[in-house]
Amino acid sequence: xxxxxxxxxxxxxxxxxxxxxxxxxxxxxxxxxxxxxxxxxxxxxxxxxxxxxxxxxxxxxxxxxxxxxxxxxxxxxxxxxxxxxxxxxxxxxxxxxxxxxxxxxxxxxxxxxxxxxxxxxxxxxxxxxxxxxxxxxxxxxxxxxxxxxxxxxxxxxxxxxxxxxxxxxxxxxxxxxxxxxxxxxxxxxxxxxxxxxxxxxxxxxxxxxxxxxxxxxxxxxxxxxxxxxxxxxxxxxxxxxxxxxxxxxxxxxxxxxxxxxxxxxxxxxxxxxxxxxxxxxxxxxxxxxxxxxxxxxxxxxxxxxxxxxxxxx
Numbered sequence: 001x002x003x004x005x006x007x008x009x010x011x012x013x014x015x016x017x018x019x020x021x022x023x024x025x026x027x028x029x030x031x032x033x034x035x036x037x038x039x040x041x042x043x044x045x046x047x048x049x050x051x052x053x054x055x056x057x058x059x060x061x062x063x064x065x066x067x068x069x070x071x072x073x074x075x076x077x078x079x080x081x082x083x084x085x086x087x088x089x090x091x092x093x094x095x096x097x098x099x100x101x102x103x104x105x106x107x108x109x110x111x112x113x114x115x116x117x118x119x120x121x122x123x124x125x126x127x128x129x130x131x132x133x134x135x136x137x138x139x140x141x142x143x144x145x146x147x148x149x150x151x152x153x154x155x156x157x158x159x160x161x162x163x164x165x166x167x168x169x170x171x172x173x174x175x176x177x178x179x180x181x182x183x184x185x186x187x188x189x190x191x192x193x194x195x196x197x198x199x200x201x202x203x204x205x206x207x208x209x210x211x212x213x214x215x216x217x218x219x220x221x222x223x224x225x226x227x228x229x230x231x232x233x234x235x236x237x238x239x240x241x242x243x244x245x246x247x248x249x250x251x252x253x254x255x256x257x258x259x260x261x262x263x264x265x266x267x268x269x270x271x272x273x274x275x276x277x278x279x280x281x282x283x284x285x286x287x288x289x290x291x292x293x294x295x296x297x298x299x300x301x302x303x304x305x306x307x308x309x310x311x312x313x
Contacts, residue, residue, distance in 0.1 A: 018082035021046045021166050021197040027076035029062050036062040038221035049192050051208035052201040054218035055307050060201045068096055092120055092162035097155045099171040105144030109135055109154055112143055116158045123161040132187055133157035148175025169200035185211045209299045219307040236302045239276040243289040245269050256282055
């Protein structure tokens with residue numbers, strides 16, 4: 001049976017929607033001598049899909065905890081749709097899909113959703129959220145017998161019940177296979193198209209590259225980059241020259257002007273350089289290189305460069 005979505009994803013949003021879905025200003029949080037979050041200011045517009053990236057210990061989870069009201073900042077303030085985080089949650093404006101916890105293993109998937117729905121005055125139909133989360137076929141399965149990916153989808157369905165304006169995801173596709181991840185993000189994009197705001201933390205940089213409208217990169221408690229994927233990639237200069245070159249001499253290539261790094265994998269080389277024209281000219285005229293390609297920096301190389309710089313500060 002086909003289920004029709006009759007209301008927008010922002011059904012619970014205030015009638016006079018504020019400018020920001022998330023408005024965090026100068027957030028600071030320390031644990032003893034460790035400064036986990038050090039002056040984070042972040043505004044997220046309604047309907048944006050924002051990837052929250054950073055290495056372990058960067059401060060992402062602590063920042064998310066403050067957005068959810070699970071932790072109070074030492075200083076600074078955060079508002080969600082103009083309300084305090086706890087008030088926004090109590091009004092059904094925000095839901096979260098966390099990486100672990102929150103599930104009872106000895107009840108079924110459908111019973112879990114029934115229990116969660118009982119906590120709200122008004123929810124989306126359970127059959128609808130199960131279908132949208134891709135778990136319609138396992139409603140009678142015990143949660144403890146579900147795979148890690150299926151449990152993540154159940155958490156997603158639980159988050160959709162209140163039809164929140166803001167959905168916060170912490171490593172949402174952990175345990176999912178490639179097809180499961182693709183299906184999950186298709187559902188997220190469909191929700192965002194109806195007006196839902198999505199903020200997600202992930203270690204899968206390809207997910208951020210492909211699905212986020214905007215990337216916020218943290219390192220050592222601070223935001224070190226904020227922009228579209230293209231803008232983030234442009235923060236690191238240079239390009240990468242790829243070529244097939246059996247028996248390549250990486251030392252000789254590394255000595256060329258502008259070359260920063262040379263990677264050799266079998267017969268393929270990747271040359272990170274600030275002067276891709278000079279490298280390409282050398283490879284084509286002075287070596288037997290073939291199948292040459294010149295590409296911009298990928299998100300992984302930018303991530304490593306910016307977070308390494310942050311580690312030195």
